[in-house]
Amino acid sequence: MTRYLIGGDFELSSLSLGSVNNLSDFTHGITGTWTASGRAALTLILKKLKDLGVKLVHVPAFLCDSILLPITELGLDCDFYPVDLKLKSYPDPSPGSAIIVIHYFGWLDESIVQLRAEAGDKYHLIEDMTHAFLSDWSAGPEVSRSIFFTPRKFAPVPFGGWCSSDAVLQAPNNEIESLNYRSIIARMARSMYLEKNQYPVDSDYEEFYLDAFREVEEFLDKYPTYTSVPQIALEIIAGLDWANIAKKRRMNWQCLHELLAGHVEILQPSLPNDVVPLGYIVRLENRDAIRKSMAENRIFCPVHWPSSSVVPSKTFTQAALLSDTCLTLPIDQRYGIDDMTKLADTLKSYL
Numbered sequence: 001m002t003r004y005l006i007g008g009d010f011e012l013s014s015l016s017l018g019s020v021n022n023l024s025d026f027t028h029g030i031t032g033t034w035t036a037s038g039r040a041a042l043t044l045i046l047k048k049l050k051d052l053g054v055k056l057v058h059v060p061a062f063l064c065d066s067i068l069l070p071i072t073e074l075g076l077d078c079d080f081y082p083v084d085l086k087l088k089s090y091p092d093p094s095p096g097s098a099i100i101v102i103h104y105f106g107w108l109d110e111s112i113v114q115l116r117a118e119a120g121d122k123y124h125l126i127e128d129m130t131h132a133f134l135s136d137w138s139a140g141p142e143v144s145r146s147i148f149f150t151p152r153k154f155a156p157v158p159f160g161g162w163c164s165s166d167a168v169l170q171a172p173n174n175e176i177e178s179l180n181y182r183s184i185i186a187r188m189a190r191s192m193y194l195e196k197n198q199y200p201v202d203s204d205y206e207e208f209y210l211d212a213f214r215e216v217e218e219f220l221d222k223y224p225t226y227t228s229v230p231q232i233a234l235e236i237i238a239g240l241d242w243a244n245i246a247k248k249r250r251m252n253w254q255c256l257h258e259l260l261a262g263h264v265e266i267l268q269p270s271l272p273n274d275v276v277p278l279g280y281i282v283r284l285e286n287r288d289a290i291r292k293s294m295a296e297n298r299i300f301c302p303v304h305w306p307s308s309s310v311v312p313s314k315t316f317t318q319a320a321l322l323s324d325t326c327l328t329l330p331i332d333q334r335y336g337i338d339d340m341t342k343l344a345d346t347l348k349s350y351l
């Protein structure tokens with residue numbers, strides 16, 4: 001088997017550092033704070049809301065578990081609201097509470113227009129733009145909301161998150177600085193390894209860089225509210241060509257959409273001009289078996305997200321079904337038409 005693969009953590013082929021002054025391009029001119037991760041960014045928002053007397057946070061039943069960590073760690077209560085199989089959410093925030101809305105996979109949630117109109121007086125609105133931070137999420141200055149995201153899911157970014165709350169952070173500690181460097185080196189090592197893609201797989205080498213990626217995730221799980229971010233992580237974010245990243249993702253999504261039309265159930269029927277997708281999301285009855293077979297062909301497709309142990313699946317049946325059947329096909333900037341064709345052909349062979 002050759003090293004060629006599709007999916008997995010982002011490699012870094014070169015280190016092009018940018019100026020952190022350019023980071024304001026991401027945030028539609030809104031001021032805020034750069035942090036270590038998405039969950040750290042959410043932490044800063046929740047701390048402010050807690051000081052204002054908020055005790056309860058409504059969260060969607062279909063979610064990345066990691067956003068529950070800061071809620072629990074800050075001693076806030078959490079209540080779930082339903083999401084259906086079309087990813088439409090049905091929020092019903094109570095007076096004085098906070099609500100988190102996740103804009104899934106790059107598309108803005110349908111309920112957001114109404115929520116934005118009522119936010120501020122009745123409840124505190126928090127928008128999770130992690131999947132949609134390259135999509136158009138602008139809104140008028142009259143909208144009262146907090147925003148957070150991490151670019152870590154879209155590019156080779158070991159650490160980094162942003163929220164619309166202001167805060168003064170301490171200098172990052174030695175542990176996060178050293179994990180950051182290790183992750184950068186591992187990403188460069190992965191790039192050199194994959195460049196020789198006609199060579200045979202070297203499991204020891206793959207284990208080396210996978211270990212470094214795991215360590216970062218372990219750190220974030222262990223210290224979800226640790227906020228300070230290494231400067232070089234932000235310079236990596238500032239140095240990436242995000243316009244090209246957005247363009248390629250949209251092209252690959254469209255390409256896969258044409259190749260898979262009529263073969264598989266999908267979640268989003270079209271790609272509006274202002275959306276930059278995280279992945280191409282399909283629903284498969286025998287998702288886990290197909291995912292395993294794809295991995296045997298070195299096509300690695302993540303699951304967003306496996307069932308959370310704290311969401312009652314009997315109450316939120318459609319969210320549970322999403323967790324059991326959705327598969328994210330990689331369409332990121334590393335790939336082109338040939339890769340999308342291989343991906344589609346491999347998937348079709350297992351349908």
Ligand SMILES: Cc1ncc(COP(=O)(O)O)c(C=O)c1O
Nearest residue numbers: 037038039064066128130150152
């Ligand atoms: C929608 C969403 N929000 C927030 C997060 C948390 O981001 P981080 O892993 O940077 O803490 C994730 C993580 O996967 C996510 O998918």
